[in-house]
Amino acid sequence: MQYKWTSRLIIGLTLTFLIGPFLIIVLAGLSAGEFMTFPPEGISLKWYLKVFTVDSFRASFALSMFLAVFGTIAALLLGVPAAYAISRYDIPFGETIKTIVAAPIIVPGIIVGLALLRYLVVPLNFTVTLALFLAHTALVLPYAVRVVSASLNNLRSDMEEAAVLLGCTRLGAFTRVVLPNIQGGVLAAFILGFVTSFNQVPVSLFLSGPGVRTLPIDMLSYMEITYDPSVAALSALLAFLSVIIVFVAEKFLGFSRYV
Amino acid sequence: MSDAYVSLQNLSLAYGSSIVVPELNIDIRKGELIALLGPSGCGKTTTMRAIAGLMTPHSGKITIDGVDVTRMPANKRGIGLVFQSYALFPHLTAFENAAFGLRLQKRPAAEIEERVTHWLATVDLAHLADRKPAEMSGGQQQRLSLARSLVMEPKVLLLDEPLSNLDARLRLEMRTELQRVQRDTGITMVFVTHDQAEALALADRIVLMKDGVIEQLGTPDELYNAPRTVFGADFFGFENIFEVAGRDLIGAKGKMPVAFGATARHMAWRPGAVSVGSGPWEGVVTGVAFAGEKREYVLDTDLGQIKAATDASEPAYQIGDVVPFGLPEATGFPISG
Numbered sequence: 001m002q003y004k005w006t007s008r009l010i011i012g013l014t015l016t017f018l019i020g021p022f023l024i025i026v027l028a029g030l031s032a033g034e035f036m037t038f039p040p041e042g043i044s045l046k047w048y049l050k051v052f053t054v055d056s057f058r059a060s061f062a063l064s065m066f067l068a069v070f071g072t073i074a075a076l077l078l079g080v081p082a083a084y085a086i087s088r089y090d091i092p093f094g095e096t097i098k099t100i101v102a103a104p105i106i107v108p109g110i111i112v113g114l115a116l117l118r119y120l121v122v123p124l125n126f127t128v129t130l131a132l133f134l135a136h137t138a139l140v141l142p143y144a145v146r147v148v149s150a151s152l153n154n155l156r157s158d159m160e161e162a163a164v165l166l167g168c169t170r171l172g173a174f175t176r177v178v179l180p181n182i183q184g185g186v187l188a189a190f191i192l193g194f195v196t197s198f199n200q201v202p203v204s205l206f207l208s209g210p211g212v213r214t215l216p217i218d219m220l221s222y223m224e225i226t227y228d229p230s231v232a233a234l235s236a237l238l239a240f241l242s243v244i245i246v247f248v249a250e251k252f253l254g255f256s257r258y259v
Numbered sequence: 260m261s262d263a264y265v266s267l268q269n270l271s272l273a274y275g276s277s278i279v280v281p282e283l284n285i286d287i288r289k290g291e292l293i294a295l296l297g298p299s300g301c302g303k304t305t306t307m308r309a310i311a312g313l314m315t316p317h318s319g320k321i322t323i324d325g326v327d328v329t330r331m332p333a334n335k336r337g338i339g340l341v342f343q344s345y346a347l348f349p350h351l352t353a354f355e356n357a358a359f360g361l362r363l364q365k366r367p368a369a370e371i372e373e374r375v376t377h378w379l380a381t382v383d384l385a386h387l388a389d390r391k392p393a394e395m396s397g398g399q400q401q402r403l404s405l406a407r408s409l410v411m412e413p414k415v416l417l418l419d420e421p422l423s424n425l426d427a428r429l430r431l432e433m434r435t436e437l438q439r440v441q442r443d444t445g446i447t448m449v450f451v452t453h454d455q456a457e458a459l460a461l462a463d464r465i466v467l468m469k470d471g472v473i474e475q476l477g478t479p480d481e482l483y484n485a486p487r488t489v490f491g492a493d494f495f496g497f498e499n500i501f502e503v504a505g506r507d508l509i510g511a512k513g514k515m516p517v518a519f520g521a522t523a524r525h526m527a528w529r530p531g532a533v534s535v536g537s538g539p540w541e542g543v544v545t546g547v548a549f550a551g552e553k554r555e556y557v558l559d560t561d562l563g564q565i566k567a568a569t570d571a572s573e574p575a576y577q578i579g580d581v582v583p584f585g586l587p588e589a590t591g592f593p594i595s596g
């Protein structure tokens with residue numbers, strides 16, 4: 001009996017800490033007042049609607065979308081072949097390479113951002129957009145390699161040999177036999193990469209320049225000037241977007257198998 | 260040498276620095292059905308992979324139809340391989356698995372349809388054409404793997420334990436089917452098995468391997484009736500093998516004098532060749548098993564354990580009985596190796 005109550009308490013607390021902030025944000029955005037407060041002063045949808053009229057939000061949303069989609073695609077274009085090479089060929093230091101590729105997950109974003117800025121973007125004079133694109137690709141790459149490696153390891157390599165004996169080239173065997181069997185993993189990597197890139201703050205903070213900002217950075221700077229509930233409303237909308245993406249992915253892919 | 264279709268010459272195979280097959284020489288004639296027989300780990304799969312081109316030989320040469328294919332890529336050799344692990348494509352239906360190679364060759368749809376349907380029916384899978392491999396039993400997967408290779412009508416077909424997962428009835432059926440296909444198509448086949456009965460029933464010639472070395476190569480008749488080594492004799496059912504020294508037989512437990520002189524280094528008797536109920540020696544029955552037409556005994560003797568068998572119609576002995584027995588020279592087989 002006692003265990004039951006303890007475990008219920010722990011589950012209750014966990015849920016409160018996980019979902020509580022989310023609820024607070026949703027409610028704060030519903031406020032009818034001029035400032036972000038909790039509990040909200042009255043109820044209205046005006047801040048949720050205002051979000052869509054702020055020009056800088058629209059521009060930064062577009063940039064964040066661009067980075068999340070194309071940065072992740074670029075990461076997959078690099079990551080899938082890399083994962084394949086590591087799992088199928090006897091690459092010297094394969095495991096080490098895997099660890100190094102995973103570094104951006106381990107190293108704090110601030111350090112990655114500063115390093116990229118100081119030693120890549122400034123000396124080579126990259127544009128802000130290019131710098132952001134490269135950084136997001138690099139940040140998503142480890143997820144791509146990890147998730148795709150996991151599904152490759154579940155795939156027996158003898159079916160590629162079978163394909164070769166039926167007339168395929170090694171590359172043909174990869175596209176005809178390997179890819180169709182790891183597409184769930186690739187899609188999972190895409191979603192994970194997308195969400196990671198979209199929510200990325202520290203690295204983007206260093207690389208964003210005048211007029212070119214990702215959405216989270218834009219929200220930060222908006223808050224520095226205006227403390228109205230629209231940021232809360234926008235946060236809530238973004239959270240809903242993530243939840244929907246993950247929910248759909250789980251429903252159709254069994255997303256949780258891969259992460 | 261001249262009539263060899265597939266020829267392995269001084270073939271040496273290794274994984275990294277560990278040599279699995281030191282030196283292999285086999286000549287296979289066109290249209291021949293060869294069985295590669297040997298205990299687990301003796302290098303059967305490795306040899307098949309080398310012939311197929313999935314592994315580069317450490318040294319030596321492989322020729323097919325007079326062409327040196329040692330360095331030829333696997334997808335150019337025109338060799339089929341039925342994998343021990345089936346290696347089916349999980350994302351494709353049975354039909355598409357079987358059609359895979361033909362689709363690569365961009366054959367006309369009608370021809371693909373016809374050939375695939377034909378071979379799926381041959382392996383008794385026509386009714387499962389729309390199933391994915393995961394929805395098929397082990398035996399069905401194995402037959403699909405066979406069909407996928409046969410559809411290609413390869414010059415040489417390698418089969419790595421193609422019947423191991425089938426029940427006794429299906430196994431016999433597929434065995435007959437395989438033999439029929441081989442006679443009809445004239446495909447040169449090499450199949451791996453560690454079932455001696457299967458090798459004897461199917462093969463034109465048997466290659467008996469041990470630790471990557473050929474122990475004996477010959478017709479089923481030769482391997483069954485005239486084994487050249489102790490290993491070969493043991494493999495083909497000579498359960499009682501003793502060293503001969505002068506006029507003594509030497510067993511695991513001790514020696515016994517015999518009435519005949521040594522003609523070879525070893526003498527071997529199948530269980531049925533041991534005379535039970537009469538003979539110069541005595542043994543204690545420690546095991547009895549009824550096997551239909553035969554009754555099998557394990558006898559504890561001064562030589563060690565002896566396995567004997569009598570017709571079920573003869574009088575039966577019980578465990579603990581002391582029975583006279585003999586190892587007649589006439590029913591024994593001398594082994595020189």
Ligand SMILES: Nc1ncnc2c1ncn2[C@@H]1O[C@H](COP(=O)(O)OP(=O)(O)OP(=O)(O)O)[C@@H](O)[C@H]1O
Nearest residue numbers: 274279297298299300301302303304305306343453
């Ligand atoms: N990839 C590998 N790397 C290193 N050694 C290997 C590899 N594959 C097989 N071996 C070794 O090579 C030897 C021969 O293996 P092989 O698979 O050819 O045996 P087999 O005769 O087919 O056995 P089985 O009847 O169990 O299938 C074995 O000792 C095995 O341990």
Ligand SMILES: [Mg+2]
Nearest residue numbers: 303304343419
């Ligand atoms: Mg094997």
